[in-house]
Amino acid sequence: MTNLECRIPGRGLKTNVTASVRHSSFVIRHSSPVTAAAFTLVEVMVVMTLLTLIVIALMGVFSATQSAFRASVTQTDVLESGRAAMDLITRDLRTMSPSGGVNGGAVNFCVTNGPNSPPLIQSLTASGALRTNVQQNLFILSQGNLNGVPTWYGTGYTVLLTPTNTYTLYRYANHYPVSQTGRDAYLFYTEFLNFVNFPDYKTNTYSRLLEGVVGFRVQAFDLNGGPIDYIVTNSIYTNALPGQPRQIGYLFYSNAVPATVEIEMSTLEDRALQRAESRPFGPVRNQYLSDQSGRVHIFRQRVAIPNVVPAAYQ
DSSP states (O other): OEEEEEEETTTTEEEEEEEOOOTTTOOOOOOOHHHHHOOOHHHHHHHHHHHHHHHHHHHHHHHHHHHHHHHHHHHHHHHHHHHHHHHHHHHHHHTBOOOTTGGGOOOOEEEEEOTTSOOEEEEOSTTOOEEEEOBEEEEEEEEEEETTEEEEEEEEEEEEEETTEEEEEEEEEEEEETTOHHHHTTHHHHHHHHHHHOTTOOOTTEEEEESOEEEEEEEEEOTTSOBOOSOOTTTOOOOOBTTBTTOOOEEEOTTOOOSEEEEEEEEEOHHHHHHHHTSOTTHHHHHHHHTOGGGEEEEEEEEEOTTOOGGGGO
16 A cells, blocks of 8 residues: 655645555656657668659759750850851841942952861761752952942952861951942952961951851852853953862952842851860861761841842853
């Protein structure tokens, strides 16, 4: 028998309670909270495996999203710069004017195959289909007004491939008053050829226009819309590349200018261009560029020449 003293709170009363307790059967068991809430090693491994799979899936989604974002930004930049260059070339072509044989025969329009930029051959598919990117030189003579004074304008485009210029498109621009007829005959064209044939030729008439122009092709058309690939006296000459019979070099004199001109420009994405420039100049860099056909964007536009003289085609 055990006597227990109980105190009633708030009243200060005490009372003795006699309770019969069998000590042999009075057992209090306490369960361990740590043991009840614990996980087994197998459960932990399963959870870690599931978390790892979720993280890997999220990383894949994040990487794909980042790649798509970078591709979108790159494509936007390439399209913006390519369209700006094409707009500039288009404006220059539309102002083309025949010289009329002034001063013995000025060059109105000229297209040559550049000696410093050999064709870049790229593989299109695993089956072996190839695309040949050529870099031609373009020269345009036009006439306009500068501050109210009749003026001759000479404009040219060329692509240079050197250790420090990986298919860089340059623009040549110079002008002189029409009254100085002794200067416009070959000065523009000769100055342009000096830079084309000798890239170290220094002059302030040139500016870098666009990087990574792996292809620059020019095609002239007559009044009937047919490609000009035949010889016309005092108008054009052929300068075909091996394996490229349709690549024609043009040289227009007197009153002859093409009716329309088609420009095709192929530009390389900036990231691919940077990786190419990190490689040694020569066969190693050329081989890398040959494998980057999927990173080339092609711009093509046909421009009508308002100042064409129909009599030149008769």
